[in-house]
Amino acid sequence: MLLEEHHFTAPQRASPRLLSLSLASRSEDLQWMGGTFSTGPNDNRELLSTLPVTPRSGRNLLRGLADPRGRVGRRGADCESMWRGLWTLVSRAARGPHSPRLCTRQGSGYRAPGSGATIFALSSGQGRCGIAVIRTSGPASGHALQSLTAPRDLPPARKACLRLLSDPRSREPLDRALVLWFPGPQSFTGEDCAEFHVHGGPAVVSGVLQALGSVPGLRPAEAGEFTRRAFAHGKLSLTEVEGLADLIHAETEAQRRQALRQLDGELGDLCRGWAETLTKALAHVEAYIDFSEDDNLEEGVLDQGGSPWGWEAETSGIQPPQVLLLSLSFPPSTADSEVRKLEVALGVHLRDARRGQRLRSGAHVVVAGPPNAGKSSLVNLLSRKPVSIVSPEPGTTRDVLETPVDLAGFPALLSDTAGLREGVGPVEQEGVRRAQKRLEQADLILAVLDASDLASPASCNFLDTVVIPAGARNPNGSRQRLLLVLNKSDLLPAGRSDLHPDLPSHLLLSCLTGEGLDGLLEALKKELAALCGDPSTGPLMTRSRYQHHLQGCLDALGQYKQAKDLALAAEALRVARGHLSHLTGGGGTEEILDIIFRDFCVGK
């Protein structure tokens, strides 16, 4: 095995030295294989990580504050080579197109704990399976392994051992599992890695993910981060790397959609409310730091929401004139009380595991098309049950109907939507609006057209507004996954396959006769395999990430309380906001400045 040295030894500003990425064998990953498993002790426990909802907060939500699109973490990878920062910068750039001005001057929002983050993720595929593989990579892998299997020593390198896994905090047993220890650099990523082969039930997987998340220095992996680290350590060849950009893209998109779905609804309102509170609190603290003394920050402006707060000009011997209500406040009292309230709310939310908005699992497949194309018939056909009412009347389906299905072996959530058309009654219009919203969040669109009615305005309009734009690369260079299905093929004259010369690639189907169903299922299988290929974007990981960031935010707010000076307090708020930004988007310095200049009259 050829592994060239790739330390970056050139002076800081000289060109980076040649780096040879050699194809390293990954056979060590395959050394385990086999092994017998006993039944897991407790597979039917409630999911530990259901996400409860607290009542919608009454605060005015700042629109435009939370932009959940295009968010990927910006945690730094920890590697020993010059490639170490790759992930940081890649993910920093990943936010670029969606929040052009805000993201770039990202404050020091997000901190890697200690000397470098150790990441973990569910590495096996989604859905039901006998064994699930959870993997960690990074310097704390050994510590994580010991924490979960304590008080045992690390198992011998690259040998499968049966261990009882338990939660490091509560010592509650989680599962009997095979564990493997791969000390770096002879591992998939080149870092210290550990693998946990646990029983595949969601409760066990979720429990182990939770337990790992509670080990100091560990955090959920971002999309494609394992591959990226492997790349960073020269464990992938340049040809393999070619696919990396696409991979990052696809996963970024998948996470974006996931985040969109997660933030659609009460949970989203809650997160956005918190982020808004925090951003405002930070903006006020920053204003207090940057402007209160130099720029005559006007006290009157700060008297908001009935809480009298002003900032004392630090000027000896100055008596405030009577028009101003000055009160000594360190740190600014409104920010302080808001942060305290937020801390309580976050704590309650994190502890409250009973009520929950479950994240729906599986790929989101949305069936869309003009009215009366046969969308509902297709949904019923695919789910093998009468989910939707079908009738020859256009506009029968008015709401979004969801049904979980198993499509070609992959879990999926199938949504039937109202036919897209204009100039209809208010109820159907709402249905159309919901359908369009669902389209934005779809992992895969099944576009249905009536094969016998392709020339109609509704069909053409649908082709122009949904099918063609999905095929075109969006500014990020990725495409929306879409399968074009021409239904009612039974109505076509026999032998006519040249429907339209310039129609995009499509599948012919008759929901009535079932003809073409096999072809459709085959195509679906291909798309879903690509979609579900990366488990890091799956619901379990998403939930784990969600909890991780909320906990991180809560911890940082604890730091805020203890801060000895305002610069340290602001730093804690920056970190807290960085965590929330992962869930809601936004988070740049410019955003803070915008709030400052909107709320305060700052100037000489």
Place this chain on the structure above:
Amino acid sequence: MFCIRGCGRRVAACLTKQHLASVRFGGDSAAPWTPHFDVVVIGGGHAGTEAAAAAARCGSRTLLLTHRVDTIGQMSCNPSFGGIGKGHLMREVDALDGLCSRICDQSGIHYKVLNRRKGPAVWGLRAQIDRKLYKQNMQKEILNTPLLTVQEGAVEDLILTEPEPEHTGKYRVSGVVLADGSKVYAESVVLTTGTFLRGMIVIGLEMHPAGRLGDQPAVGLAQTLEKLGFVVGRLKTGTPPRIAKESVNFSILNKQTPDNPSIPFSFINQTVWIKPEDQLPCYLTHTNPRVDEIVLENLHLNCHVKETTRGPRYCPSIESKVLRFPNRVHQVWLEPEGMDSDLIYPQGLSVTLPAELQEKMITCIRGLENAKMIQPGYGVQYDYMDPRQISPSLETHLVQRLFFAGQINGTTGYEEAAAQGVIAGINASLRVRHKPPFVISRTEGYIGVLIDDLTTLGTNEPYRMFTSRAEFRLSLRPDNADSRLTFRGYKEAGCVSQQRYERASWMKSSLEEGISMLKSIEFLSTKWKNLIPESSISSGKSLPLRALDVLKYEEVDMELLARAVPEPLKKYTQCRELAERLKIEATYESVLFHQQQEIKEVQRDEALQLPKDLDYLTLKDISLSYEVREKLHFSRPQTIGAASRIPGVTAAAIVNLLRFVKTTQQRQAAMNRVPKTDQQLHDTDRLEESQL
């Protein structure tokens, strides 16, 4: 060689007597009567003086060209230096041996550190400055700087030649043409034109071309730059009226006294030139509803406010304050303009109403009832160049060896200008000597944040420094600017004097020694509580505490600590600055540990350099969207780190860029492999010889 424009109007450009000789005979170019310098700096403001002095310190024969020698170092707006964020910049300029901090220590009349209670990371060193003294001291410094020549003259055009093939850029600048048609040849040219590029002064409805009240604007130069293809924008700023000191009733106003003792701006000064008790106070007054009325009734007489040109959001004129925040009372600071000046500068009253209405407005403010306006406030509108057209060394992408610094890049403020001036001066000099550019990273200083923000994001309002712009604020403090920048300035740029270098080295080693000493002393918390009863150390639990941890307590300083443990800590209290810096290091120790990790990651990204000559628009073998290509083409990021900060450059684009750079390097390395091996063999032989 060719001129872009014909020669400008003939304006008498006189040479000061003392420099006539050096200009006439100093040149060594082919044309015997045409002067030739290494670096020519155009403009004698805060950017220009720093640039010229820095280039000269770096060892380049430098010419400073200005309209008038007697306006060198003029403070054309507020009579103060420093502040929050700005004080940080001054400390960094000083760490590179720049002028403004030292001059301020000789010219201030009211020194005050802002944000005293908000933490040392955000302390803002600030001072009211005597305009006259500052100008005098600055001119003395500039006129006595070795290798630096000063000449009066208006620059009308640039002399351009074919570009050097090994660098990017369409042209190369090789000198300037003055208004009288004479030429000055130069290896590098620094433009610090301030508000003079097509400057326009506005008072009420009157507008007239001027760079500053009483000075001609630079129109020819602006046209030249536009013709070359620079993207030009327009900004506005304003200044308040000046009031006669004896006409103000100070007795009814709130008084602000200066700090005692005064904290100097410069690392090499222990104290400032003036005792605290001799310094002048400032006074505070407020606007009232009558002021709002006058502004609102006369908006039709105020074309500066109506114009769409972007002014800053944060330093608004009284008009925009009234419009954006109606029914509020706004502060007005009455600041002295100098020790023996008869003028008062009403900070917060920047206004462009017609002069008589300005006076009317002033007299309805408390304490100013009988105030006499000496000079009306006015607005200035001026051209600036989109700063994404310059590289982090401040050299333009378009014209080789042409550097921009100061307001021409869209910034506002003396300190921002001075910071860019130092960097432009250093780099103009390094460029002449074929040395790599001197670039400060975002992780190293506010100067780095300023320049990185400008060059990667551009600006559409006058850019001003705030501490909230720095993501590593806790590391980039005013107290440690010397340890961040002085050594680099000394070694890489050669702009730092031996004396300063030695002082910074002494400070650095003393700090390191002190910190490791503080870490090594460890007692139980109960013992610490007994030793320092004043402290709030909890004696409930008996835990081992290092002296460094004890120093973190707000009420503990080195003095107290040294009293508790005289040996070996006493010696660290002898230097006040050292004792204070140890305390600050202790305060931020734990947070800085984490910040260091993040800084390293950013620096690693910045170590990945992109080839300067990449033509992003036509580059093949790389999959980039046209949108991304255009952005990269315009901003020309120098490192992968900078590229990732450009809005719209996607994660995938970054990976593709990386891959492209890697493969290119591999190809090059493969070509160079054979000679390299020879060299290595040769080196090995030598090594063996030396071992023998």
